[in-house]
Amino acid sequence: MSVEIKADLLDGRLSLGGERRPAAGGAMSPDLSPSTGEPFAEVAESGEQDVDAAVAAASAAHETGVWRSLPVLERQRILAGIATRLRERTIELARLVARESGMPLSAARFIEIPMAADAFDYFAAAGTLVHGRTLPFSLQGATTRYMTWTQKQPVGVAALITPWNFPLLMPAWKVAACLAAGATAILKPAPETPLVALALADAARDAGLPEGTLSVLPGGDAVGAALVRHPKVAKIALTGSTETGRVVAAEAARSLKRVSLELGGKSPNIVFADANLDDAVSGALFGIFFNSGQVCQAGSRILVQRPLYDRFVEAVVERAGDLIVGDAEDQMTDLGPLVSQAQYGRVAGYVGQAVDSGLRPVLGGAQQREAGGYFFQPTVFRDVAAESVIAQEEIFGPVAAIIPFDRDEEALEIANGTMYGLAAAVWTQDVRRALRLSQQLDAGTIWLNAYQVLTPTAPFGGFKQSGYGRDLGVEGVEAFLETKTVIADLNDQPMQYF
Numbered sequence: 001m002s003v004e005i006k007a008d009l010l011d012g013r014l015s016l017g018g019e020r021r022p023a024a025g026g027a028m029s030p031d032l033s034p035s036t037g038e039p040f041a042e043v044a045e046s047g048e049q050d051v052d053a054a055v056a057a058a059s060a061a062h063e064t065g066v067w068r069s070l071p072v073l074e075r076q077r078i079l080a081g082i083a084t085r086l087r088e089r090t091i092e093l094a095r096l097v098a099r100e101s102g103m104p105l106s107a108a109r110f111i112e113i114p115m116a117a118d119a120f121d122y123f124a125a126a127g128t129l130v131h132g133r134t135l136p137f138s139l140q141g142a143t144t145r146y147m148t149w150t151q152k153q154p155v156g157v158a159a160l161i162t163p164w165n166f167p168l169l170m171p172a173w174k175v176a177a178c179l180a181a182g183a184t185a186i187l188k189p190a191p192e193t194p195l196v197a198l199a200l201a202d203a204a205r206d207a208g209l210p211e212g213t214l215s216v217l218p219g220g221d222a223v224g225a226a227l228v229r230h231p232k233v234a235k236i237a238l239t240g241s242t243e244t245g246r247v248v249a250a251e252a253a254r255s256l257k258r259v260s261l262e263l264g265g266k267s268p269n270i271v272f273a274d275a276n277l278d279d280a281v282s283g284a285l286f287g288i289f290f291n292s293g294q295v296c297q298a299g300s301r302i303l304v305q306r307p308l309y310d311r312f313v314e315a316v317v318e319r320a321g322d323l324i325v326g327d328a329e330d331q332m333t334d335l336g337p338l339v340s341q342a343q344y345g346r347v348a349g350y351v352g353q354a355v356d357s358g359l360r361p362v363l364g365g366a367q368q369r370e371a372g373g374y375f376f377q378p379t380v381f382r383d384v385a386a387e388s389v390i391a392q393e394e395i396f397g398p399v400a401a402i403i404p405f406d407r408d409e410e411a412l413e414i415a416n417g418t419m420y421g422l423a424a425a426v427w428t429q430d431v432r433r434a435l436r437l438s439q440q441l442d443a444g445t446i447w448l449n450a451y452q453v454l455t456p457t458a459p460f461g462g463f464k465q466s467g468y469g470r471d472l473g474v475e476g477v478e479a480f481l482e483t484k485t486v487i488a489d490l491n492d493q494p495m496q497y498f
């Protein structure tokens with residue numbers, strides 16, 4: 001695949017309501033490739049003035065109704081048109097994702113870009129299906145007098161704040177749902193991956209999205225914070241760390257903005273002794289090493305029942321040892337680099353801390369990083385205590401903590417024993433056990449003999465401190481809608497209370 005990235009995808013100017021322009025303050029930042037540690041493009045650094053301009057454009061688009069008042073089938077065609085434009089440029093966009101985020105090219109090409117396009121196709125349809133209901137009116141003596149219904153109204157201007165790990169998919173989930181609801185959007189992508197998000201803005205413009213409806217403001221946390229503070233922003237949808245979620249929720253609470261939070265995880269992947277060993281090992285490898293473990297629902301805690309424990313650890317170590325760590329743009333690469341120096345330091349810090357506490361990795365570990373990219377070998381710790389730091393805190397890197405257990409109840413207690421509740425998986429051939437656990441596990445997504453697979457038709461989000469609200473599914477559209485109740489008096493004689 002020798003397709004080069006065309007110049008328009010390297011245009012780092014911000015997108016204000018669909019129009020590309022430099023940041024008002026003229027500031028630019030280098031965009032680094034995690035595979036080399038070298039800059040490959042320059043991107044606008046948005047400031048307060050840009051935030052004000054984007055909010056003004058989104059508010060005006062909301063007020064005039066250029067988007068929300070379009071016939072719903074016309075909105076559907078435009079959203080589906082965005083999906084088509086993303087698909088048409090799959091290979092180029094995949095290369096950009098690989099260069100900018102370090103996601104291996106194969107994952108970007110076959111997972112990231114197609115799933116982002118699918119999100120637009122799904123929400124194009126879902127937006128036409130979410131509507132109000134007619135309700136029975138119930139009041140002593142007046143039951144037939146009143147007609148009651150609900151209607152759904154777009155929330156207004158929404159700020160969408162996203163992380164770097166799925167640099168097109170996370171923006172796509174939020175932008176598509178927001179637009180499907182008829183709301184207007186300002187996307188603040190992660191500072192590590194702005195170009196992919198800007199490419200989405202161009203695809204939307206080319207598909208006919210009306211001016212002002214979507215802006216993309218590259219920049220750091222301060223740009224996100226300015227959006228959260230802005231009085232004309234009605235809704236915040238954040239995907240990010242639990243720490244950022246707390247800060248954003250606290251600030252948004254001052255003006256009671258609507259908030260959806262998709263946050264961190266420490267998801268348990270539970271393997272029972274009766275599981276098919278090969279399948280469970282494949283699921284565990286995909287669960288923790290896909291995108292170098294930089295996945296919110298990564299199966300970073302692998303709970304294995306004792307009779308299978310040693311064979312399982314041995315098989316994981318053997319197969320993980322064969323994975324190819326390398327340049328994200330190399331088609332043979334299984335694990336690309338971590339996204340940044342900071343992320344490398346964070347992951348190495350956790351591994352160092354585990355070693356200091358007496359744990360020894362049975363694979364990988366924190367090697368001294370060589371010059372160039374932020375590569376981290378797949379790392380496996382065995383016999384990890386459920387309460388230890390590496391079994392409780394989100395590392396967001398290719399680090400597996402394998403924890404032994406004996407009984408079902410013990411597995412459940414360990415699995416539910418963190419502050420997170422994003423996802424969980426169970427590997428067993430016992431159908432009743434699998435179904436029982438699917439009821440008992442406290443997590444937003446449960447996989448039975450599977451890991452990591454998602455569909456845009458089903459809601460995705462967390463229990464506990466993994467956040468609140470849901471992306472995807474009909475719930476994803478609802479997150480950008482207000483519900484209004486209308487009650488109409490059908491009687492010619494007005495009701496006279498006084």
Ligand code: NAD
Pocket residue numbers: 161162163164165166170188189190191219220221222223224225226228239240241242243244245247248262263264265295296297394396422461462466467
């Ligand atoms: P992060 O929390 O550092 O940043 C996420 C986004 O929030 C970025 O765009 C950042 O600039 C912005 N931000 C940071 N501080 C802010 C503030 N005070 N106000 C407004 N915006 C602010 O997260 P990250 O390092 O980019 O991504 C990794 C995290 O994202 C992990 O914890 C991961 O679990 C989580 N994540 C969750 C999901 C999910 O669906 N639950 C999906 C992907 C990633």
